Amino acid sequence: MSTATMTLSHARIERSSRHTATIYLKEAKYEFLKNLRLRMYTASVLSFPIMFYVLFGLVLNSKAAISGTGMPTYLIATYGTFGVMGASLFGTAAGLSSDRGLGWLQVKRASPMPPFAYFAAKVVTSMIFSAIIVLALFTLGLTLGGVRMPVADFARLLGTLVVGSLPFSAMGLAVGYFAGPNSAPPTINLIYLPMSFCSGLWVPFMFLPKIVRQIALVLPPYHLSQLALGVVGAGAHQSNATHWEVLGAFTMICLGVARIGFQRDQEKMYG
């Protein structure tokens, strides 16, 4: 019995590049809305850096200075780093591990969604939240902390922190691919809280014990915070290039891990 088979040749089913761009935009828009409406996410990611900044930069220490930089200014850089790190890690890892573990990612993959759009949306959302955190810190610093900087410096600081959030988005993807839906948040906390402390994001770097300061040199948050501090003139005066290189290498490693997770997922049986 000869069976005719339907083929692709008669149906022109392509997406124009404009259509593809629309997909990326909508994916990002809904990912952002989804997270924004998640009170748990928005509240914790925004409130911690802001709370700490208000407490340690405005209420206490507001008149202190470190190597000539006022505390309110100094802490924008460090809590800004802390904030974008949290926003990126939680924005990517928690959602990804949940989508994977509970089958939603499969539904997306079974659809014509370009897979890259999914990841791009998560990263873009994290960057937007990062920008919101930094801008909130700017506002507080300007209005209540007496922070004064040239506008160009504000812009550079914002740019540095938002771009610097990318390595942590990559890290979030790596964690998200290997953690389960329930273990992702505690895993993230277990990693990023000690990392933040040892990088001098809470207690300023020069007040940390010597051994901790040496550990910090291999920690990505240290490098990002040094870049941020460099913008406000309080860095340790190392070359910026070194810091970016460390962050870049870290990003590559994380993406590699994420990719292994991605390929491993293709073989897994769900449920």
Add this chain to the structure above:
Amino acid sequence: MIATMEQAQNAGTIRAELTVASLEGVNKNYGKVRALRGVDFRVRAGEIVALLGPNGAGKTTAVKLLLGLMPPNAGRVRVFGGDPTNPENRMRTGAMLQVGRVPETLRVREHIDLFSTYYPKPMSSAEVLAAAGLEKLSDRKFGELSGGQRQRVLFALAICGDPDLLFLDEPTAGLDVEARRLLWDEIRQLVGRGKTVLLTTHYLQEADALADRVAVINQGEIIAQGTPAEIKAQTSGKRIRCITSLTINSLRQIPGVTEVKEDREAVEIHASEAEPVVRELLARDATLYGLEITSAGLEEAFLALTQDGAKNGNHSN
């Protein structure tokens, strides 16, 4: 040889042979577990095919292979004549899979909007909402919906792209009777418009109610294929129901009896032929009453086939 969908549906006899998707000699293993073993299975244009089997039979695995979510270990998977991992294929398919969690903070219309955007020629959102019975719920957040409503949203996401081929993996699992019937109606309406549907289920009545053709799968093998009537006919069994004082054990020993079940005060006896068994029953128990004799339904056929399949290992039709 190569016909368009429209030609196929107009040319009656050609239509039945137009294969939209197929598994050819497919093996799929998860580690040591052989989820699919040498499966040959075709979905033809314009039909509703049900892949019927108990949990763990390999139904969802078959669907995932057809969706290109993973490759087979052996054999070939073809959808629209091409490799299912080709992203172009997905623009003509829609899938309703079993999901543990759907983003709950997005509204129904937002979910539909996003999925519709993936497709080159989606249905209008009004049409989708109507087809899935969601008109009044379009602004609700997913997290606020009941179980039946959530399934309808997943159904909406499967159909919103106006796909030619629809995969429904256990679409009514966990739904109450009313929600189930509603979804069945919606599925039937769709197929009336010329879609092809592959539906998996362990729920026999669903296969019977919806499918043009049923493939029974158990332990990774297709053990029977045919129309629901043909599958039923494959076990030429009878069901004898009566209220009797005879014990289950003695009933089991009557020649020709394949199974005996208790149903409250009555017994249900399965036998290949009714008459000899009934004669024996009446001879042994003069007080017997409430005698009913019916043909085996799809449930018996299914149980018989899956038990046979388990016993014989390589039994295939």
